[in-house]
Amino acid sequence: MQPHGVTVCIEKLNKSFGGNHVLKDVDLEVRAGETFSIIGPSGTGKSILLRHIIGLETADSGRILINEEPHGKLPRSYRSSMVFQSxxxxxxxxxxxxxxxxxxxxxxxxxxxxxxxxxxxxxxxxxxxxxxxxxxxxxxxxxxxxxxxxxLAMEPDLVLYDEPTAELDPVTTDELAETIVSLRSRTSTTTIIVTHDLNFALYLSDRIAMMHQGRIVEVGTPREIKSSENPFVKGFIRTTTKGINGP
Ligand SMILES: Nc1ncnc2c1ncn2[C@@H]1O[C@H](COP(=O)(O)OP(=O)(O)O)[C@@H](O)[C@H]1O
Ligand SMILES: [Mg+2]
Incomplete structure (x- = not known):
């Protein structure tokens, strides 16, 4: 079976842990075959969102459709696999x-x-x-x-990465970016990457979503993200490039 790259559609997803409202009305659409990154500072709910997409967490409200089928329906018509941080x-x-x-x-x-x-x-x-x-x-x-x-050996239709560059030095991070870029052209798999590494996301993504305190505050191509007027995006870019561009 050849991978066929699924669509992922997230609608009004909410999740709380006790009094901590972690995902707030998250809406997101990832297209088939897309390399899509979710960026944002730590603690904003990126990993939790990924865990919902792969089915390790259940939302309080809202839903996730994969190839237009509600998540959790069996048998699944697609295969997903996750590359864990460790x-x-x-x-x-x-x-x-x-x-x-x-x-x-x-x-x-x-x-x-x-x-x-x-x-x-x-x-x-x-x-x-x-x-x-x-x-x-x-x-x-x-x-x-x-x-x-x-x-990849599972021939997945959907691959998820949680913080793939954590623990890697800059040279290895760059090699990993090249690996993912070459995968993009060699497979039709849909790829979703969660990262706090802005530069990495800008380099290899078709589109990027920025998360801030449990909400998606911006979605766009790397070019659009770089020129975004959204204050959270501008703030994130400013913080992560301070050493290069000056205070
Ligand atoms: N299993 C859990 N139980 C309670 N709170 C959790 C759990 N998992 C994550 N959280 C909380 O959800 C928030 C978002 O976490 P996470 O998705 O890991 O952030 P990120 O990946 O963006 O750094 C944090 O406040 C974290 O404490
Ligand atoms: Mg995380």
């Missing part, structure tokens, strides 16, 4: 075993095809032939790329 690889397994784990558990393909898929996904993230490496020997950036290859 990469969450199994240290006792090799790189290849980590990537093939899901395929072997689900017995979708014969072993020969699984080996081909592992090789194919490793090549996509620039780690061709690294199947036998031990996961514990990898650098942070390589772990991240293995985690991406593992999520």
């Amino acid at each position: 990469s969450a690889l199994f240290n006792s397994l090799t790189v290849g075993e980590n990537i093939g784990l899901w395929l072997r558990e689900h017995r979708i393909y014969p072993e020969q095809r699984i080996l081909e898929i592992i090789a194919e996904k490793l090549a996509i993230v620039g780690l061709e032939g690294k199947e036998e490496l031990r996961t514990s020997e990898l650098s942070g950036g390589m772990k991240k790329r293995v985690a991406i290859a593992r999520s």
